[in-house]
Amino acid sequence: MLSFSLAAARAQESPTQQQIDKLSGQIQDMEAAQVAQEKHIEALEKEISDLQGQLNQPAANSVNPDDLKKLAEQVQEIDKKRQADNDRVLKELERLERSLGTSSSSHRSSPDITPDITPTPTRSHPTASPSGPQNGYDYTVQRGDTLVAIAKAYRAQGVKVTTDQILKANPGLDAKNMKVGQKIFIPAPRQ
Numbered sequence: 001m002l003s004f005s006l007a008a009a010r011a012q013e014s015p016t017q018q019q020i021d022k023l024s025g026q027i028q029d030m031e032a033a034q035v036a037q038e039k040h041i042e043a044l045e046k047e048i049s050d051l052q053g054q055l056n057q058p059a060a061n062s063v064n065p066d067d068l069k070k071l072a073e074q075v076q077e078i079d080k081k082r083q084a085d086n087d088r089v090l091k092e093l094e095r096l097e098r099s100l101g102t103s104s105s106s107h108r109s110s111p112d113i114t115p116d117i118t119p120t121p122t123r124s125h126p127t128a129s130p131s132g133p134q135n136g137y138d139y140t141v142q143r144g145d146t147l148v149a150i151a152k153a154y155r156a157q158g159v160k161v162t163t164d165q166i167l168k169a170n171p172g173l174d175a176k177n178m179k180v181g182q183k184i185f186i187p188a189p190r191q
Contacts, residue, residue, distance in 0.1 A: 086162055090152065136169065137186040147175040150186070160189045 137159070139150060147163045154161050167173055169187040
């Protein structure tokens with residue numbers, strides 16, 4: 001009977017042992033997964049710490065005052081070249097006009113523009129730069145005036161001004177739809 005009891009005990013022990021082995025394997029899998037998650041969490045914490053450190057450092061591509069000054073000088077140089085190109089184009093147009101035997105006054109329906117180049121007192125103008133008010137001249141549009149003709153007349157009087165500068169000094173001015181009697185501001189060149 002003892003051998004029968006032993007056999008019965010061993011028979012009951014076998015499924016129990018299998019369950020224990022199965023549970024033991026699952027516990028080992030869970031422990032391995034936990035270790036992997038802890039490593040992943042540590043990596044994420046390190047990445048967050050690194051990102052916070054980068055936020056606290058000044059950006060490598062930030063602009064410093066010297067860079068801005070150099071850029072401003074380059075823009076001024078480009079503007080001078082643009083103005084010189086504009087003057088060359090106007091001179092070439094005048095030369096072509098003379099070579100064709102026509103004059104600009106024969107194409108204009110109004111008399112020659114004679115601008116009043118008495119400087120307007122220094123005043124704050126809508127486009128005045130942060131450096132201060134802008135000097136210039138007030139001009140009243142006459143019949144047949146064009147922005148090109150007005151700029152040309154001022155240049156003939158020694159005021160170096162372009163149509164682009166006039167447009168910038170007069171926000172909302174439509175060069176193709178100027179009204180007789182309309183007042184426009186002609187900016188004086190900066191000294």
